[in-house]
Amino acid sequence: MSNIINKYSKIITQNLHLPGAKAMLYATGMKEEHFNNPFIGIASAGYEGNPCNMHLNNLAKLVKFNMLNENLIGFIFNTIGVSDGISMGTPGMRYSLPSRDVIADSIETISNAQAYDGIISIMGCDKNMPGSIMAMARLNRPGIMIYGGTIKSGKYLNKKLDVASAFEALGEKFANKIDDKTYNGIIKNACPGSGACGGMYTANTMASASEALGMSLPYSASYVANSSGKQIECINAAKNIKYLLLHDIKPSNIITKKSLENAVTVLISLGGSTNAVLHIIAIAKSANINFTIADFQRISNKTPYLGNFRPSGKYLMEDIHNIGGIPSLMKTLLQYGLIHDECLTVTGKTVKENLCDVKPIPKNQNIIFPFENPIKKNGHIQILYGNISPKGSVAKITGHEGNFFSGKAHVFDNEDNMIDAVKNKLIKKGSVIVIRYCGPKGGPGMPEMLKATAAVIGAGLGNSVALITDGRFSGGTHGFVVGHITPEAQEGGLISLLKDGDQITIDAINNSLNVDLTEQEIENRKKTWIKPEIKIKKGILRKYINNVSSASNGCVTDVF
Secondary structure: OOOOOOOOOHHHHOOOOOHHHHHHHHHOOOOHHHOOOOEEEEEEOOOOOOOOOOOHHHHHHHHHHOOHHHOOEEEEEEOOOOOHHHHOOOHHHHHHHHHHHHHHHHHHHHHHHOOOOEEEEEEOOOOHHHHHHHHHHHHOOOEEEEEOOEOOOEEEOOEEEOHHHHHHHHHHHHOOOOOHHHHHHHHHHOOOOOOEOOOOOHHHHHHHHHHHHOOOOOOOOOOEOOOHHHHHHHHHHHHHHHHHHHOOOOHHHHOOHHHHHHHHHHHHHHOOOOHHHHHHHHHHHHOOOOOOHHHHHHHHHHOOEOEOEOOOOOEOHHHHHOOOHHHHHHHHHHHOOOOOOOOEOOOOOEHHHHOOOOOOOOOOOOOEOOOOOOOEOOOOEEEEEOOOOOOOEEEEOOOOOOOEEEEEEEEEOOHHHHHHHHHOOOOOOOOEEEEOOOOOOOOOOOOEOHHHHHHHHHOOOOOOOEEEEOOEOOOOOOOEEEEOOOOOHHHOOHHHHOOOOOEEEEEOOOOEEEEOOOHHHHHHHHHHOOOOOOOOOOOHHHHHHHHOOOHHHOOOOOOO
């Protein structure tokens, strides 16, 4: 046990040559007896403009209030967030993925600059969580991530709703399946209050993965926002960060190759978002651990898909909490030998110790399927290679779409043109829709395309077309989709050379993505291809273009 738990803050508080620093700390309300106490940075992604984040500052205050009981000094600071649901389908979506690295950079910056001894982050929407854990891994001082919690389900015409219901309603409207009254009724009732999107979209995927990783307290992922359980979690966080300080338990003790495998096993069993591929790889890089898309495929090969959650299933995150949450799922996975139980967690205990008194997922429920009768015998995340994606792409194959699709390409250079084609009923059954120049550099920012895929689903084309892109998909996406194609179009990847009518084959059994073109034809097309100018010439997106790695390397901006 370490006797020095203020090893960073003492640089300021115990230095006789820094009277100005002490004077400013007195101004914050600190008293003389506080100067020997550890400083804990409380990073909140709270802001008013998004239901995922609008309650987080109140949770941060609750965490801070309970710090003094542990003789800790909590300082709340804010980092940014981007609402994917609000920015989806607009130029603003370009900023979503870059925001992850801005969050990491900002938490690293203030924690180092202000000499905080530990970090508790309170995060809502999906880029917030990996961003904060990336920062904790870089800082390598005690840290805990608190998930703001999932939203409650909406309801309209006796149908359970979430945000994806609103996006899919647009396609239903295009197809004249619903009238304006129903369309507006769905929109008004889809999101009833605070909390992150309710299905197994990226927020709940990353919350589940973070808990399985050991960086969040048990049940953090499944508590509903503003529930009494979420408040108790915030109270307990102060006690747990004190324990981590006393025992010098750092992210490097928790984030390991095996704990990353636990995180991926859990998210694959749940049917989680393909965005997790980017985020887990980025967290691994921040922790100096070699973890690649090949590891995702290896784990997916042996992990059954069990979670009956939206978007492709029936249930929402609030439903799994009622049957034991992530701990009960992990106990079930442990019984089948799929979890490393020796991994340390932010409770200060191992996974085995955390799960000691936890019961496995109960039988006689339809939320988590039994191992003997899974939704799919292996994982839904499949890494595809081929002439279109020689450095990898990510498919979301849940079992509802089939494992093979071959069709003629219908090529678009942006999402809006594809949406117009759906609206005007120009997309033919059997087509492989191609949306390109949407990658990390070409987007820029690798925007999500829930608007595009939801329009396809809502128009009734979900089972009869496929969609491939060098961009990425929202966790709310379902259907036969392949994203993260690398190299991207902006970098001259083969996706940039595709034409309408090319025969494209997606094979999720042999993990391949190919276009039926001869090498000579490909070479001929390369000779006539002209690299487009970048879309953004200044600001953060220009910096992102200059620094971002490929999707297969996690789209990180600090290490490659």
